[in-house]
Amino acid sequence: MAFSPLPAAAATATIAPAGSFKIANIELRGLQRISPSTVFAYLPVHVGEEFQYSETPKVIDALYGTGFFSRVNVYRQGNVLIVDLKERPAINDIRFRGNSLIKTAQLKRALKQAGIAKGLVFKRDVLNELRNELLAQYYGQGKYNVKIDTTVKPLPRNRVDIDIHIIEGKTATIKQVVVVGNHAFREQHLLGLLDVGTKPWWEFWSSRNKYSQARLSSSLNTLQSQYLNDGYINFALNSTQVALTPNHRNMYITINVHEGEKYSVKKVSLAGKLLYPKAQLMKLLKIKPGEVFSRKQVLDSVKALQNLYGDNGYAFANINPVPQVDQATHEVSLTFFVDPGRRVYVHEIHFIGNNGTSGNVLRREMRQMEGGLYSTKLIDLSKRRLQRLPYIESVKIDTQRVAGSDDQVNLNVHVKERLSSSFTASIGYSQFDGITFATGISSQNFLGTGNSLNLSVNTSRINTLYQINYINPYYTINGVSRGINLYYQRTDTASADIIDYNANRLGMAVSYGIPLSEFNTLNASYGYQQVKVTVGTDPAESVTSYIADYGSTYNLFKLGAGLTHDTRNRTVFPTSGNYQGLNLSLITPGSTVKYYKVSYFNDQYIPLSSWLTGVLNANVSYGAGYDGTRTLPFFDKYYAGGMGSVAGYKDSSLGPRDPVTGQPTGGNFLTTASAGLRFPAPFLTNSNSVRMSLFYDIGNVFxxxxxxxANQLRSSVGLGLEWLSPIGPLSFSIAKPLNAKPGDQTQTFQFNIGTYF
Known part of the structure; x- marks a missing residue:
């Protein structure tokens, strides 16, 4: 006896033939990819059971409901129950074309979250789900004119490929943003807080007027923070209406707000298990009685308290600010409830992402030790030290509880490495050096050891340099560094528009850096340099007279000493901290000539916002001869002018000039200073390798x-751009001299391209 299959939807509504039989065996037919064990796991009947014909719909529904099958038939042959199945095809691949705004990997992640991915079962209705999910992704980016076409291509072994062709169209442009209900702040002020809106005609690089759901949400949070930080604790966003024109090209946004009344702080108190004197804790609170209520100050107070407890092992201290609102007087009383939790220790430190760097190299920078008491201060310091390594781009440290322990945590240190080793062969151009050729092997992280090795050859119309430089930052276990430098340099100044001479330098130096504290280092060096000079075709009097007095070959024995203080958060485009140093270079007795040079520099980086950094630089350098040497040799004088000195004036053109040739001679005393604002390039806001700046330079050499x-100092203002490109650092500046004198050589546009240093 046999009975026909019933459609799943109809099976429960159709009366099956009466009767039953005992199942001797169950036979599955039509399986290709799905294993029999999977089917048996879903079957509601089993071998040896009495099967009632009325159970047929239940069997069909159970298997059809898995979504694995497009057809389910059930038969009886003797006492064998036969289940005949047709599997749905599997998705072999999903291919995209035409997408540029949203990357393919991002689209695939979004589809996977919606249950659509390679290897999963394909259903016809999945195409609608797929299309709707992709539309949601593009609508969130303001692409309301997007068109999505899908094609299903059958493949052998019951598989399919899904080809998705996307025509993204143009992003909807915001034509107007209106804030309704505001009284405390002018609408123009509130609109200026938003990341979306109309833009000035000259701001051609900005995407501010391009709609994005994520940026609108971020803007609304900023708007809410403005009110909550200024006492409006009952502020609410009543609604946000986004109107789209019929052609889907333009948008109008209306933001309806409820401000409420402005509240001040009546009382601030502490409660809970404090552990520390209340007076000490009260000093950490940023919000004070009598002030306007500010959510930011509340959060800053919480953070300050958490840092105190965290510095002493309480990694999971819970600080809960509880407000009591007096609606009649418009005052808020705040109580900070403190639950320090248990004191915890660091069990293990794990490094993640260091594919090219030894874990020991990173571990030696950690100031938080395994087995030590947890300290947020030491963890932050460890993060800063890791970020300052030239081969590390970014660092993130997570705290994770140890399973089964309530007083231990592990630290997971996620690092993102920079490309630290390279073979370079480049051609560049500098307005000072002319065409430059460079080749070399350079590694800031040689074989993952953290040591630096540089073998290079640089040639230009003025200088040719052959150099080998090796630095071991941990020459001793205590962090004393040692560097070895060997070099040969030929200099021909005829093309540099300064005093005319040729010089060949051969030298070596050994240097040491001795850490005195976390931020202070004592530097010491010794070395030897031989300099052979010849006069050019148009020699200056200062060159010929110096050679007449001291000869043309100079054997120089050098001693160096210095002290540096460095609190920068990173070495590449720092955004906070200070870097200053005092250095002395002494050409010792026994040398052909004897002289010394002293220099002091100070660089200050001030974070003004999340994207804007204030930069202050100052430099003072002085040199003189001693013990019978009347002055600095002409080949070791200071020069000023150009980028990095006083922009807007030609390189090395400022200061004293030869009375006969009129060429710059350099000087014994140099002073320069600069003040600027550094920010990401508006057209590359997410790049870590490009920065722009507005600057003011002042200085000269004497x-x-x-x-x-002082009245001989030259100054300029300008705009600069720095790019750490794959071929080397690129620098550009446009500067206007403010007080150029007759005879000064000015240069509005200056640049360096592809020159390594």
């Missing part, structure tokens, strides 16, 4: 400190 005159 024959000696006695000849310094």
């Amino acid at each position: 024959a000696s400190a006695r000849t310094f005159k």
